[in-house]
Amino acid sequence: MKCSLQQIADAVGARLLGDPRVTVSGVASILSASPDDLVFVEDEKHLSAAFESQAGAVIAGTFAASVNSTHPILISDHPKLAFARAARLLNGNSPGADAPQGTVHATAVIHPSAKVASSVRIEARAVIGERAQIGEGTTIGEGCAIGAGVVLGSHCQIYPNVSIYPGTTVGDRVIVHAGAVLGSDGFGYVRDRKSGHYERFPQVGRLVIEDDVEIGANATIDRGALDETRIRRGTKIDNLVHIGHNCQIGEDVVIAAQTGLSGSIVIENGVVLGGQVGIGEHARIEEGVMLGGQGGVLPNKILRGKGVAFWGTPAQPLREYLRQLATLARLAKKD
Numbered sequence: 001m002k003c004s005l006q007q008i009a010d011a012v013g014a015r016l017l018g019d020p021r022v023t024v025s026g027v028a029s030i031l032s033a034s035p036d037d038l039v040f041v042e043d044e045k046h047l048s049a050a051f052e053s054q055a056g057a058v059i060a061g062t063f064a065a066s067v068n069s070t071h072p073i074l075i076s077d078h079p080k081l082a083f084a085r086a087a088r089l090l091n092g093n094s095p096g097a098d099a100p101q102g103t104v105h106a107t108a109v110i111h112p113s114a115k116v117a118s119s120v121r122i123e124a125r126a127v128i129g130e131r132a133q134i135g136e137g138t139t140i141g142e143g144c145a146i147g148a149g150v151v152l153g154s155h156c157q158i159y160p161n162v163s164i165y166p167g168t169t170v171g172d173r174v175i176v177h178a179g180a181v182l183g184s185d186g187f188g189y190v191r192d193r194k195s196g197h198y199e200r201f202p203q204v205g206r207l208v209i210e211d212d213v214e215i216g217a218n219a220t221i222d223r224g225a226l227d228e229t230r231i232r233r234g235t236k237i238d239n240l241v242h243i244g245h246n247c248q249i250g251e252d253v254v255i256a257a258q259t260g261l262s263g264s265i266v267i268e269n270g271v272v273l274g275g276q277v278g279i280g281e282h283a284r285i286e287e288g289v290m291l292g293g294q295g296g297v298l299p300n301k302i303l304r305g306k307g308v309a310f311w312g313t314p315a316q317p318l319r320e321y322l323r324q325l326a327t328l329a330r331l332a333k334k335d
Contacts, residue, residue: 003025005057009074011086014059024037025090026038027083027090028055038058038083042079044064051070055071058074060075101119102120104122105122107124108123108126108127114130114132115131115134120136120138122140123141123144123160124143126145127144129148129149129150129166130149132146135154136154136155138154139158140158141160141162147168149167150164152174153172153211154173155172157175159177160179162181164182165181167223168209169208169209172211175215176214177239180219180221181219185223186203186223186229186245186263188200202225204225205225205228206223210231210233212234216237216239218239220243223245225246230247230248232269233252237255238255238275239258241255246263248265250267250287253269253270253272254273255277256275256276259277260278262281265280265283270287271285271287273295274295276294279296280299280301282300286302286306289306291315292310292318295310295311296313298314
């Protein structure tokens with residue numbers, strides 16, 4: 001959609017320098033921008049490149065407030081965040097907002113007992129199970145399987161071939177990318193000491209996904225064994241992440257691709273997990289901890305220290321980890 005710069009400035013809380021009647025309809029990088037696009041600059045050294053581009057307007061930090069330019073400028077304390085919010089506005093505020101709502105494809109199958117809001121869009125070959133509930137403005141992509149008793153909130157975007165197992169609850173404005181599996185059985189077995197054979201431990205709990213969560217492509221999140229797995233508000237989960245049964249993930253957590261969490265792990269609010277992190281069962285990562293890529297946490301361990309970066313396996317504060325690497329390098333030279 002096309003918006004005036006004044007509309008964008010009001011929506012993102014920026015100060016506009018230039019003609020408020022100028023309109024833009026998209027966002028782009030500095031290199032690929034057209035006159036209809038908005039770009040952003042976080043570092044003053046890139047400001048001249050933005051002004052030399054074809055962009056219709058620039059979002060920049062306070063360092064640009066006194067610069068003379070023919071380009072309109074939107075001044076923000078956090079230009080990247082303002083740019084992201086402007087992009088949502090220009091894209092209609094939600095994924096798939098340009099798609100017609102309130103339509104059900106002829107090949108979709110909806111159980112008669114399901115409650116589907118009038119503005120829901122259900123695409124080809126999707127299956128909606130008995131007693132499922134789907135809120136206003138939600139889109140169900142092609143080939144999705146929504147199990148019995150699943151509750152999906154309003155304005156969710158469920159991309160193609162997502163499987164949501166029975167009894168899962170999903171909040172409002174949740175985005176689930178293609179191929180993700182939510183609420184499958186956890187990996188729980190009991191070994192018979194006499195025979196050596198494994199028998200399944202009950203996996204009868206549930207999965208709860210709170211509001212404003214985003215789940216990447218081919219991610220898998222297990223239901224609880226006897227209680228629940230819960231992903232709290234605002235958490236962002238990358239592609240190919242696995243979260244085991246009974247895990248409790250806090251608010252505004254970021255989990256990068258290929259990370260694996262064993263069962264019964266607690267991740268507190270604001271934690272950042274890098275790519276390919278592995279965490280053992282019953283571990284606890286306390287609020288605000290940052291764990292670098294390929295870091296490993298042993299079972300039952302606790303990482304604490306808000307704003308502290310950990311690295312390595314077993315994970316330790318980054319300064320200690322680097323000091324140990326330096327010591328090993330010195331010892332290697334002596335040999």
